[in-house]
Amino acid sequence: MIIMPQLSPIDVLKRSNAAWLIRDQWRNILEDAYELVFAGINPYTQDKKAPRSMNRQFDSTATASTVRLANRILNEMTPPFDNWADIKAGALLEMTMDKEQIAALDQQLSGVSKLVNILVNSPTAVSARSAAILDTLISGMGVILGIENPEDDVVPITDQAVSQSEVAIEVNARGEIGGIYRKRKIKVREIKDIWPDAVIPSDLLAKLNEKKDPEIEVLEVTYEGGPGSNVAWYYEVLMCAKGQDPHRMVERTYDVSPWTVFRWMVIPGMPYGPGPVLLGLADIRTANKVVEMILQQAAIAMAGMYLVRDDGVLNPDNIRIAAGGMIPVQYTGGNGGASMVPLGTNREFDLGQLILDQLRTAIKKHLYDGTLPPETGSPRSATEWIQRIKDLNQDLGVGIGMMMADVVQYVRRRVEVLIKRGMVPKISVDQLTTKVEINSPLARAQKLSKVQDVINWLQMANAAAPNAVATVANLEKIVAWISSMMGVPPELLYSEEEKKKIQQNIAAITAAQAQQANAPAPSQAS
Known part of the structure; x- marks a missing residue:
């Protein structure tokens, strides 16, 4: 049997850099999408522990529709706490076995199905699928990592939702995913907790521990073994310390990739494609801007704007044009002019509301919201x-x-x-x-x-x-x-x-x- 040679850490890093070069082309538009739909959980912020202020999001139509669609897909595709995964005899066995043998085999495989359904219905599995579906709808890609628990017989595998902002993928000649590259920073003390089989040279570990609670960047990689190989997938973790060559500290092999990568669609010649939010991003941007302008108009109408005589009492450098703002002028009208008079700003904004209604309808269509009749009322027939x-x-x-x-x-x-x-x-x-x-x-x-x-x-x-x-x-x-x-x-x-x-x-x-x-x-x- 042919053994496909394992890539060196340098070669793995080169492939990773090539994959990330393509992925980074999507960063600006993805960052824009998250800021306008889920600004509080934008994965591209530098400090992910501190949510950013939602200073660009003024309309919640896209947010509500995206969450609703994610819940519908989760409940209709992989319903929580329902036995939705069955392991059965395939087409080849159905061709070579009689009905009684097929029925007996399916009966035996039903035990496997029960165990599988226990795993996919665990709280962490349901939560990971929900997060990955939400990521898929926004960015076009959602990622789940199935982590084996070698010392846990009760929960042999744990699902972890991985932010798509940490992952780049590459496709093989068949158009299938052939490599997954995840960049992230972790504490050195966390390495053994995450990968008990990790091997770190003592001199490198001593150098890292010179700092207080040191943090390093790691590259978590999975790539296929290739045709004719006795290894289906290589799983490796590289330590990427500054000024040093990458060090492979974890290496494993799998028959099935530990990653599940959801993709909404794929653009020919590219490993990625847009999700529903990206497809409707133009309308989402415009709707947020229209609501922002309506709110500004409402604020000005309530607080007013004023003409202020430039008579040396007020400092024009401190004037701002906003609700409650003051604009310096030479003359405010009347005999000598008052020191301050309100500026007429009453404007009808019905046109803005009309445009907003049209935009919200378009956004809902992009996110498949409102296509079905209400589920309330009399019981529905089968x-x-x-x-x-x-x-x-x-x-x-x-x-x-x-x-x-x-x-x-x-x-x-x-x-x-x-x-x-x-x-x-x-x-x-x-x-x-x-x-x-x-x-x-x-x-x-x-x-x-x-x-x-x-x-x-x-x-x-x-x-x-x-x-x-x-x-x-x-x-x-x-x-x-x-x-x-x-x-x-x-x-x-x-x-x-x-x-x-x-x-x-x-x-x-x-x-x-x-x-x-x-x-x-x-x-x-x-």
Whole structure:
């Protein structure tokens, strides 16, 4: 087997610098987006512990719509505390095994599914997915790092939401993510807590500890092993001290990348693409500016502006044009002129309000807000809920499609950790022999749409030729297919052996009834 050579720290640093050169081209527009939508949590601020003042954000339409969309995607794509991830037999096994074998295998894999759902529904996992989805909607990319806990049998993996501002990615020749590069600063004392297997030269450690509570920059890197390699992914952590070559202090290998990178869309030739907020940033900017101008007009109308005679009493250098401001003039009107008179500033700002309403409508369209009817009122029918989720899926289009594919990768990483810990049998989740099947409301809605088509066909066929339906349609198979499409647990259905017993009982009862009907009537006594 070919072994792909591991990159040297210098080569890793070169690839990282190339990836960050592309990523930095997005910084200005991303910083603008965060300041206008979530100024208090802008990841590009120098001091991330102290939120910046929201001095550029005057309208909260984009904020409210973004949060609402993030919650909808979380609840429809990976609903918290719901069993939405199933591990099942893949297409190759379905081609080579009979139905009974497939059913038995799926029954065994249901135990793996239960453990996976426990992991993906932990509080840290739900929180990480929520943060990553929010980042994806704003910047076009959200990142989760699945950190294995080697000494914890209760929680074998912890999910950590990583700010997209810390991560640069590169794509391979197939257009897939082939490298993830994370820059961050940490305390030297935190290294062993984060990476127990970290190796730091004693002389370098002594030099670092000369400072009080020293802090260093580290580069957390994951890159693929390449075609023909017996290593799928290399995971490394480099120490990047000033004036020194990078030192590799952590090196691991994984079958599945520990990173889950959500991307909303991809621009051809680029590893990145805009999210909904970036697509609507022009309207968001304008709406904030219009609200700012309306507030300024309101402040001037309430506090007023004044003409002040420049008679040597007031200092014109201290005058400012604002609400309550004073403007020096030679003459304020009247006999000699008063020392101070109000300046007429009454202006109707209906035009600004009209523009603002149009902008808010456009922003909501960019963020898919308001496309569905209100959920309050009378109970909704199953058909309406199917249509509701179907509309959401169609509106979100390629964005939600890419994220659903990334969710499969997210689940595969959890299965890998369970296998490594010996908690489940060794299986290959390659989507061919064994597959991850997402059973979330969004995925179920896609299946229910197919179910609806079959039901409509049955109704139309029954109306056209009632006696022909039973001879054309295998109703037993249709019911079994509907149960599988709707995610009915296998243990709630009769097994093949139980079906045979039921059929035998029905046949026995039918035979007994026929025998009783054909029996001669008892003779009556004369």
